[in-house]
Amino acid sequence: MRNVDIVQLSVFVLFLAAVTVVGFLAARWRRGQTLMHLDEWGLGGRGFGTFVTWFLLGGDLYTAYTFIAVPAAVFAGGAMGFWAVPYGAIAYPLVFLIGPRLWSVSHRHGYVTTADFVHGRFGSRALGLAVALTGILAMMPYIALQLVGVQAVLTVMGITGTGPAADLPLFLAFALLAAYTYTSGLRAPALISFVKDTLLYLVVIVAIVYIPARLGGWGNVFDSAEAALSKPDPATGRPSGSLVTNEMTHWAYGTLALGSSLALFIYPHTVTGALAAGRRDVVRRNAAMLPAYSVVLGLLALLGYMALADPGVVAAVREAGNPQLAVPFLFDAAFPAWFAGVAFAAIGVGALVPAAIMSIAASNLFTRNVYTAFLRPDATPEEETRVAQLVSLLVKAGALVFVFAFGRSLAINMQLLGGIWVVQTFPALALGVFTRWFHRWALLAGWAAGMVYGTWTAYLSSSPAQEHFASPLAEIPFLERNGYVALTAFVLNMLVVVALTVAFRAFGVPDGADETSPADYTADAADRLAAPEDPGRALTGEGPR
Template structure:
């Protein structure tokens, strides 16, 4: 390690240590009779109110991805990086429509995961397994993105090296995250989210007010950014981007926003945060309140233009060949050392909260929809919890594989890759909350088609820095435009699901038993059917 900024690193470590202590202490916060129950360890006792849920979901959905990947996309390509702002406006009406219904049916039947709901709704363990495995797979790159954010700020502070030393910070972050998640479950990120959100708001308000005064005002920022983006990219010979989207990018911009909005709430970590709410109205209120974070997201995206307008930041990023360093370099070169340390701590803590929730969500999926469904149908609540705790450790290891094995120059691709997969679960989850018209075999066939097409197409995309998985965009068949692969795969998914549904109905194939009823989807707290000591309820022993 050379040229380590001692002030920045010390402040970063102090905040990191403080939230780690909070994470361990959370095991005793609002605790029930025992932590060894998935309702307690994995869902925080299903008791969070509007205030806590707002911080939890905000800390979950707006993470290191917000601070690192979005501004770096703006830095690298200009206006195209702003696609993440309108998708929030599209997503929250969807959350308002499906969130309360999923919460109601889950609390009434004791469902812990969305895959639990799918299995009960369609009477199919196989379809539930497909949804669960997809969720686990999608979580890996998303958790990796959080760890990449920590690595980026450590690199800018001078904590770097070669070989194992280069990746040591990631292993340290993994160890701390794994330890307090194992001990405290969902209560840890819920409590830490208060610290995380406070830090992020402080940093972004200061950045929006202070940094323009150092860069000649907003007129100077946009003029310099436009000039920088107009320069030819050495790898392509074309301009890197523009302050405005063009006719060539409208489809890409729109499909990224729409496709991501379908994925937002059916990500396993989003579902986990929502199911931890104590009442149905908590979800409805948060669907109305959470768009406030979209304003924050737009302000953060502007940091990409600020970085483009700072010659020192541009030179540092070019030397490193890594656009994701744009915001950390901006903070390092513009802020006083002490406040840069605070800003880096905000990014680091902003990575811990979602990474913890994501690992819990993935482990719950494995426990309920693989272990309990296929291996140990008679598992006790304590056994389920212990399996989930252990699997949460393995999930984080899987995320490290993504971090170490994939190119990280545009970290946003990690999240968008997971989005391609998780959107393929929307028909079974989102549509299934309103109608059971689609047959379980149709949904399974559609899921397989969407997953195969999406994965292969994403694998086939190259970029100047990597030969595979280089972009989430590809040509849309029969349209003649480039768009988000997830949305194209989703259309294929729906077509196959409808066709197969019509075929199996014509063949009079049994549809499977639906264990839910109409009243389940509007039920509130106190209407639960499954007893707390049997979280699997009627799901255990179900066939198909």
């Protein structure tokens, strides 16, 4: 057991205490007449400009997954871990095309969630419910990944134990998230994102300049990493990885990048950040500017190679048996205690900000598309908001279940598992903003086929360390190559959707009514239809349209 580093822990606690205070004070920032309205609590008043949205979406997309899971994947497998870098280059053009149209139609009709749009577009409560439940489910492992990131840095600082004490950091993180998210809604992570990104850039710049110099230069870093990756893995007898992808990993690398790019913007938390923008052009500008973050992601991935080049870090990770500790151990070894504390605080804040947004997005989905749509269609805005606040607490508890139920040794698998599920909503959501040709029942059948196939295939994957859900990769039918399950499930999904749409159209199966119009998809801030004091009543047939 490590001794607690008081300096590191003090700096870490100081920053977390500061952002927690900011989180509570955010309830008064740019506040409307009341926070007891989903437009205010769940979307920050729908009024964020380009600058705030940049930080909010950055806080949304670049998380503890960025600091912990990506370098850990590089540390464990080499070049394969870099698949996270190109997927941004693929995803942001899709965001540029889809995002403004989704923002416009959602703003015009008062939609709060992706399921609101799908319900309105295809006239199907069942399809809207499927999208909502998928979004909630996909958020659980993603939030769990953030909590694992907090636990990793606390472990390296010496906060360890056995039994319940070992999981105490997760409960502390849960309590912090629950408190300021419940009180301030989306304004809290939006405001804290400024602190998070400042710390992120500071730590990355220092790490990229200072650590390689300490390790003998970049040449030595790559040589040492290559030597470490070429050693046989005791569990498999094969090299654990390589500096560049090879013939056997090309398909895995490419499908992980492509499948993840399809998922990026349709995750509920990403859409929540975009819908909080005040104008259509804010979404377009951010889609054009956010690729700058991918540069930072590439630099962070290199931390995995730096960790492999430090024999002390390699030995510490092997002793712990957890690749997620590679970057925390690297920072602990390379930096003076006070700056290591700053770096750990960057990871901690980088976990809490997106976890807060994710829990808000999931609670919005439950409130609007389960509670209001099926249980209490006459719920007042105040009641909706109160339910969303309570559900945001339950969502974090559900994320803890994922942490306890699945192995934590490669946390990136948690995010990729969520991607398998959320990609199955792509036809209804992302393609739905361009066409309504797909039949609502075909979309529901395709979603079901993709969900069942993807979940079952991921469940069957195993490793020496984990019996089920050990990898998001599986053999691609007919190709004899491993690929990302999300993409193969998506292909199955689309085949079912197209085939059944043709069949249903041929047999004249009734389709649902589309409450949107072509003009809705290019509308701007002044063109909203729903009354500001009662948004979203369209889905229950109440209020002005």
